[in-house]
Amino acid sequence: MATSPDQQPPAGPVTAEPAPATYVATAEGQEAETVSDRPVFQVRLENFTGPFDLLLSLIAKHKLDVTEVALAVVTDDFIAHIRGQEAWDLSQASEFLVIAATLLDLKAARLLPRGDVEDAEDLELLEARDLLFARLLQYRAFKQAAADLDTAWQRAGRSFPRQVALEPRLAALLPELVMQIGPEDLAQLAAKALAPRPEPAGVDVSHLHAPVVSVREQAAHIAGRLRRLRRASFRTLTDDAGSTAVVVARFLALLELFRQGVVAFDQAGPLGDLSVHWTGGQDEQIDVGEEYDDYDDHGGQQTRTEEDQ
Amino acid sequence: MTDPEEPAWAGEELLGAVEAILMVTETPLATEQLATVLGVPVPAVADALAALAEELDTSPRPRGLELREAGGGWRFYSAPAFAPAVEKFVLDGQTARLTQAALETLAVIAYRQPVSRGRISAIRGVNVDSVVRTLLTRGLVEEAGQDADGGATLYRTSSYFLERLGLRHLDDLPPLAPYLPDIDTLEDIDGTGEGE
């Protein structure tokens, strides 16, 4: 329990939290001073209680209104922050990745020419953005409520209730206890209290994370298909995906392959099908995954021990 | 004195009797409970409590105690002004601050109760199992039955929560930010986290 990320010392206001190195350059003088002697990228996830917290903090850093966020900047920072993490709690990582994927999606959408909202995918994208903002707004409201509770907690915490044991004279007036149990019952009660409590329903979240989709594996899969087909639409490449997680992983894999210069994209028109073609050699090795999948190295399910939660 | 026809205590005697009982109670006392025990009409007890509280608040010298209503009843508290002196004697760590994670989780439970852990997770974007256990252990939240749909355990805040925050009722909670997005939409979103 003591090492749980939720037992961290209370975080200060968002703007007072340590920022990744990328902010040092952009932060105002005063903030830069307090941050400057921190080693680069020594940002700990523990400073943020969740992806929304991080996102809000990034938005605050850039002094942007949450409803009109310059997504490109925030997305880059969000990804940079995620990269800066050395050790991940899997259940947290998945949440952060979901947000990161959504942000990437939206950032990508920004790069597309703007047109009338006709395509279903376009609508989905808008929906995804609205959903993200709605959740972010909701989180911000609760964060504000938490600050209110903190104020009340601290104010009330300065005054202590009188709750003392009964005066001996009055205790003597109490009716003589009927001891309704014997030593054996007592032992049973003790055993029950001391025995490992079954985890309350809902603690086991392993099914949420299994199977973990490896971007590296999906990249290999896509590369294999593209070497064979030379050209395929994103739709085709994800037709056997089976789950959203796999689609996301393949999308990320494609971005990685594009960065390595082994694929090129082609689109007939705005929001048209994304056509992908292989530009690498037939035997060219791909090297994907060290960024996306290195949380795998920390062992997935097995290491998600009690302390991590 | 126990004559049911006649109020047992009145005037300054009633003040003293209420004061005496408040000295030995372990829990906040509801006005009604005091009235029953003393055999006195509820309004008379309410007046006595108000008079005692005011006497302390308007005392010519700084008083070490105050009488407040919180968490469903009245109780003596040490005066906040003397917190630095009192803290050294109070052992149960009540002065400990709650972590940001605990505060945020507590806020979601307070405003969305009864609520499942899955729902809280969906709102906060992180797993909240450990924090909810801590809040349970500290007596700030309690179980409130099962979700009709999925059977998930629901949680609500306790009366200790109210007392600890100096609130009389849940209605005393400050309103959630007015710019909170449409709740119906969010119900759906929240619902996705329920599977946990």
Next chain:
Amino acid sequence: MTDPEEPAWAGEELLGAVEAILMVTETPLATEQLATVLGVPVPAVADALAALAEELDTSPRPRGLELREAGGGWRFYSAPAFAPAVEKFVLDGQTARLTQAALETLAVIAYRQPVSRGRISAIRGVNVDSVVRTLLTRGLVEEAGQDADGGATLYRTSSYFLERLGLRHLDDLPPLAPYLPDIDTLEDIDGTGEGE
């Protein structure tokens, strides 16, 4: 305020500080103890205690409380003049039986003594302050010094407890093993409960 050269509290402020501490402390307090913690000379605290006691005794209205020294320390008591009201309140709703919560807490103390409230809370998963006070009031458990680490008060069962259960020694308590699923696991649980 913590300057060792200067008394931290004086005059009416000292009265208020002493009053505040006495209102909420769980045990009677010796004059010396108050003086040490407040950083005030013993005679000053003695004067403050006497002044507070006199203020209550000479109050223009009948007071429900009094300040007395007994058992090596000072403590507020309900005033004997209001004993009929207080006794009625204390006996009202009292049963001669222990609640399930009290029995479970008693069982944990019996098998893990000496043990702090924090540890019991961690084991039982709920706040046990009130239940432990009940067991103290009932004489079934007693204080057993302080934890070497954190200074938390430790509790053990009393000889009255043995008597009521018909046991000669603690060794006569039945072994837990037959009721436990797995001793190894149990050791772990004990170890981890502390983090709280």
